[in-house]
Amino acid sequence: MFSFKKASGLSKKAFINYAIVIVFYLVFQILVSTGNITSALKGQLIPITCYMIMAVSLNLVVGISGELSLGHAGFMSVGAFTAVIISSAMGNASNPARLFVSILVGAILAGIAGFLIGIPVLRLNGDYLAIVTLAFGEIIKNILNCLYVGIDEKGLHFAFNNPDALGMDPLGKVLINGPMGAVGISKIATFTGAVILLLVVLIIIQNLVNSRTGRAIMAIRDNRIAAESMGISPMKYKMLAFTISAAMAGSAGAVYALNYSTLVPKKFDFNTSILVLVFVVLGGIGNMTGSLIAAGILVVLPELLRKFSDYRMLVYAIVLILVMLVTNNEKLKGRMDIFAKKVRMKISKGGKKK
Amino acid sequence: MLANLINGISLGSIYAIIALGYTMVYGIAKMLNFAHGDVIMVGGYVSFCAMMYLGFPAPLAVLLAMIVCTTLGITIERLAYKPLRSATSLAVLITAIGMSYFLQNAALIIWGANPKAFPNMFKNFEAIEFAGARISPVALVAIIANVIIMVALTLFTSRTKVGKAMRAVSEDKGAATLMGINVNFTISLTFAIGSGLAAIAGVLLCTAYPTLMPTTGSMPGIKAFTAAVFGGIGSIPGAMIGGILLGVIEIFARAYISSELADAIVFGVLIVVLIFRPTGLLGKQIHEKV
Numbered sequence: 001m002f003s004f005k006k007a008s009g010l011s012k013k014a015f016i017n018y019a020i021v022i023v024f025y026l027v028f029q030i031l032v033s034t035g036n037i038t039s040a041l042k043g044q045l046i047p048i049t050c051y052m053i054m055a056v057s058l059n060l061v062v063g064i065s066g067e068l069s070l071g072h073a074g075f076m077s078v079g080a081f082t083a084v085i086i087s088s089a090m091g092n093a094s095n096p097a098r099l100f101v102s103i104l105v106g107a108i109l110a111g112i113a114g115f116l117i118g119i120p121v122l123r124l125n126g127d128y129l130a131i132v133t134l135a136f137g138e139i140i141k142n143i144l145n146c147l148y149v150g151i152d153e154k155g156l157h158f159a160f161n162n163p164d165a166l167g168m169d170p171l172g173k174v175l176i177n178g179p180m181g182a183v184g185i186s187k188i189a190t191f192t193g194a195v196i197l198l199l200v201v202l203i204i205i206q207n208l209v210n211s212r213t214g215r216a217i218m219a220i221r222d223n224r225i226a227a228e229s230m231g232i233s234p235m236k237y238k239m240l241a242f243t244i245s246a247a248m249a250g251s252a253g254a255v256y257a258l259n260y261s262t263l264v265p266k267k268f269d270f271n272t273s274i275l276v277l278v279f280v281v282l283g284g285i286g287n288m289t290g291s292l293i294a295a296g297i298l299v300v301l302p303e304l305l306r307k308f309s310d311y312r313m314l315v316y317a318i319v320l321i322l323v324m325l326v327t328n329n330e331k332l333k334g335r336m337d338i339f340a341k342k343v344r345m346k347i348s349k350g351g352k353k354k
Numbered sequence: 355m356l357a358n359l360i361n362g363i364s365l366g367s368i369y370a371i372i373a374l375g376y377t378m379v380y381g382i383a384k385m386l387n388f389a390h391g392d393v394i395m396v397g398g399y400v401s402f403c404a405m406m407y408l409g410f411p412a413p414l415a416v417l418l419a420m421i422v423c424t425t426l427g428i429t430i431e432r433l434a435y436k437p438l439r440s441a442t443s444l445a446v447l448i449t450a451i452g453m454s455y456f457l458q459n460a461a462l463i464i465w466g467a468n469p470k471a472f473p474n475m476f477k478n479f480e481a482i483e484f485a486g487a488r489i490s491p492v493a494l495v496a497i498i499a500n501v502i503i504m505v506a507l508t509l510f511t512s513r514t515k516v517g518k519a520m521r522a523v524s525e526d527k528g529a530a531t532l533m534g535i536n537v538n539f540t541i542s543l544t545f546a547i548g549s550g551l552a553a554i555a556g557v558l559l560c561t562a563y564p565t566l567m568p569t570t571g572s573m574p575g576i577k578a579f580t581a582a583v584f585g586g587i588g589s590i591p592g593a594m595i596g597g598i599l600l601g602v603i604e605i606f607a608r609a610y611i612s613s614e615l616a617d618a619i620v621f622g623v624l625i626v627v628l629i630f631r632p633t634g635l636l637g638k639q640i641h642e643k644v
Contacts, residue, residue, distance in 0.1 A: 122410035135621035281448045317456035324449040328441035
């Protein structure tokens with residue numbers, strides 16, 4: 001009886017997230033079709049959805065598994081550059097098929113990267129783990145900076161740190177040009193496709209969290225020693241969460257890349273990892289709904305702050321610091337709670353009078 | 355070979371000075387001060403303005419930069435970090451990142467995005483020939499400054515009362531409070547010392563690599579943080595060893611392997627070290643108790 005009640009409560013929470021995503025999709029789809037949207041915001045729709053996927057997937061590592069990862073953008077870039085290669089390699093197929101296969105292969109390769117990186121990383125604890133994920137993020141960026149990929153009639157050509165080693169036909173096309181990044185990407189990503197991916201990611205994560213495996217992961221987070229003595233292998237479950245999260249970041253990267261015509265590896269540096277971490281922490285660690293909302297608002301916020309022009313990133317920083325202070329300082333939090341209570345009382349009183 | 359080694363040690367000395375700021379703050383407040391790299395940048399800009407616009411002589415400009423950065427460090431600590439003393443470490447981390455954004459964007463508005471060419475303050479001195487290698491005056495000054503700072507800090511933390519208080523706070527805040535140590539003052543002092551050192555590092559960094567931008571501090575900041583972890587975060591000699599090793603590895607990777615991959619190699623070495631010594635070279639091994 002008890003477990004049934006608990007399960008239904010959790011699924012309600014999960015349902016809210018699906019509803020948010022669907023409402024988000026419908027609202028913007030209507031706005032786009034009626035033309036009531038600025039072109040700047042319209043161009044942001046796919047990146048916003050990608051950042052939502054990033055935030056949710058990082059939340060799996062930071063919130064559910066309890067490990068701080070500072071290199072999430074690295075996995076995103078693995079997915080992104082894989083997608084660029086795959087989508088060009090299957091140039092004759094239909095666009096949805098190319099998008100689907102690109103996302104899939106991008107996710108798989110990012111997952112493999114996550115698994116390989118997880119082997120050394122997950123042996124460490126706390127801040128040391130964080131710095132190693134940061135280091136891996138930078139290493140991935142550096143390696144992609146040295147990667148040259150071209151395509152001609154014979155197929156794909158790869159070269160490392162030396163663009164002349166590609167050995168292509170004169171008619172061939174360079175896809176990834178080292179530090180210049182990917183050029184001439186076919187923009188096949190759609191908002192609908194991105195939202196479907198977001199829903200799939202949410203379904204996977206929420207079902208994982210509510211499963212036996214998810215409870216094992218959270219048990220390790222809450223008390224590693226107790227979990228270990230219950231026969232749960234920390235390495236196995238941490239690795240599982242880390243790999244799934246990396247694969248999801250890769251899928252987000254794939255959609256993200258196919259929304260632009262050019263993309264440089266530098267786009268996925270440390271600052272992007274931090275940006276996603278900010279979404280997770282501001283939305284509430286372990287809270288998927290919060291991640292979705294925070295990612296949505298914070299990606300749009302610089303656009304909304306346009307009227308501050310040069311000062312917008314400064315205002316963004318101040319907003320970030322103030323939100324952290326208000327939500328985390330005990331005194332300020334207490335005052336905010338009292339204020340919220342008063343507002344609620346007033347609203348309920350007003351309701352009674354009517 | 356020798357020239358590369360000396361260049362590496364000098365770059366490493368700059369990293370070590372920055373890493374000290376990270377390691378001391380981490381040791382005492384258990385937080386990663388992400389804004390530290392940007393304090394370096396502010397130090398660079400302040401000394402730049404003092405020399406170029408106000409016509410200050412170099413030593414006075416460095417002093418001014420130190421004063422401004424120390425004040426800035428204390429202000430940041432009071433406004434942003436102190437209210438979060440009892441919050442989770444992630445919350446403090448995000449606040450520090452917010453502070454880092456703030457400093458970078460404030461610098462962008464004040465000084466603009468165009469890189470500034472930092473004046474060479476050692477133009478009256480010539481490079482020294484040593485065993486066939488040319489050593490630039492900046493390299494020499496960086497190494498000497500690093501040694502002086504290291505000795506002074508070691509003496510400060512082991513001999514003076516305030517330094518001992520600092521160590522006590524980093525060991526156990528509660529017990530230190532009971533012993534009559536003013537914890538808030540001690541933490542502020544740590545930030546002040548760290549930021550003052552950041553100013554020196556900023557001037558040295560900008561003299562050695564004379565382009566000054568609002569993002570100048572972020573990559574050296576990350577590398578210095580890596581150096582601090584490398585040597586064992588929280589340990590002062592660890593920061594020095596980590597910094598110098600990192601600098602030497604970086605210069606050698608750049609000279610003999612590939613300048614594109616130098617950063618990847620630096621971070622790769624860090625990962626290998628952490629696999630075999632999970633708390634850094636000189637870090638304390640803390641054993642878990644059930």
